[in-house]
Amino acid sequence: MNTKKDSELLLDGSQGEGGGQILRSALALSMLSGRPFRLTKIRAGRSKPGLMRQHLACVRAAALVGNAQVEGAEIGSTEIGFRPGTIRGGQFEFKVGSAGSTMLVLQTVLPALLRADAPSRISIEGGTHNMLAPTSDFIADAFLPLLARMGAQVQMTVERHGFFPAGGGLVHVEVRPGPLQPLHLHERGASTGLEAIALLRSLPQHIGERELEIAARRLPLTASARRDLSAGFGPGNALVLKASYANVTEIVVGLGEHGLSAESVAENACRELRSYLAHGAPVGEHLSDQLLLPLLLAGGGSFVTGRPSSHLETNVAVIHAFGAAQVSIAPDQGNPQQHFRVSLET
Incomplete structure (x- = not known):
């Protein structure tokens, strides 16, 4: 380095x-x-x-x-x-x-x-x-x-x-x-489950049930559950969608907020996860920029993701500015239209 x-x-x-x-x-x-x-x-x-x-x-x-x-x-x-x-x-x-x-x-x-x-x-x-x-x-x-x-x-x-x-x-x-x-994470591997969990604190149970109902309509769920959280600071709600594979797990979270219906929370989260399911690359948008520093600590590595996000490109630029490693982003040979291979070498 x-x-x-x-x-x-x-x-x-x-x-x-x-x-x-x-x-x-x-x-x-x-x-x-x-x-x-x-x-x-x-x-x-x-x-x-x-x-x-x-x-x-x-x-x-x-x-x-x-x-x-x-x-x-x-x-x-x-x-x-x-x-x-x-x-x-x-x-x-x-x-x-x-x-x-x-x-x-x-x-x-x-x-x-x-x-x-x-x-x-x-x-x-x-x-x-x-x-x-x-x-x-x-x-x-x-x-x-x-x-x-x-x-x-x-x-x-x-x-x-x-x-x-x-x-x-x-x-x-x-x-x-x-x-x-x-x-080196290039493939998702076999699917091992698709779950939806509705988190609720100090809110009516029907909010979580409505979110889970939408998730069941929009996604091929293998499991779903409502989880009532113990008392804390103020009310809260989140719909957690978990797509598990042999090599990677993708998490999408829809957050409840004042004025946003339970149906809208669920629809937005399902839309984001369906986009991930459709493009087929193992590493999702948010995971892609977070993997770079662990790869740097390891001395190298690579992964395949969808179209690079601004956060990923920003992380690459900062790594280059520090002279810490060389990072390349290029279309992946297996699916050059949708997949990009990110490689890091120290």
Whole structure:
């Protein structure tokens, strides 16, 4: 890995996806490489530019894990400087505040913790089910099993679910550092089931039943269930769709919100999953950008996905900017019209 530890890398936060992805990837890569960076124009194109609460939580978490010196770590800041030290394991507690995503904080620090000098146990309080962020279901059932196949030892427990706007979710994650093996994921393998689970807290049961009814109409389900969550912070609802295969699992989550009918929640989630089922590639849109840093830790790997998302392309650009690896995205020979092979080499 080309670290260039003495030179500060300048990154433009308005490029590519233009949101928090650049920040999170840069924090992770900086900790792994030891190279400091300065990020300007943070979320410049958003209606509220600069660091929001969940982005600030990611910066503060990375600063603790990476023993880093940080400039500009405050709400609304459009520029930060981050100078990492030595990654350390141990016990950490991170509070995002409100319903900010716990999973985005985990996504930021997990690569470094897999390279730490000791095992870690982290507790993160905030949202577990957020718009525009991976949910705890996705991380638990789609992402972490692939890390386990690569050799990672990561265990996650959801003590409380946290929904917008109250938040209050609480997750615990145990990480044992160690080497990872490359992953080559080119085919889904045989189907092993298609499930729908309706999560409800402090809401009428008929909401979940209506969502499951729509899912049963739109998808060839092999199982469905309603899960009533224990008391927590405010009401919440999510429809979790789980498509399992021999080599990969795809998770799609529809989130209930005020003013959106149960039928609309289910229809939207089913439409997204049906798109995944139709294109046939093993790696879905949201999993594709999240696999790059584990492949980097493993020293290489490849996977086949559908049309590249802006998040995937942004992650590739940040990896190249750090000189951490070479990543190529090219039409896959098996289905060049719909499938793309992503390969990473260090």
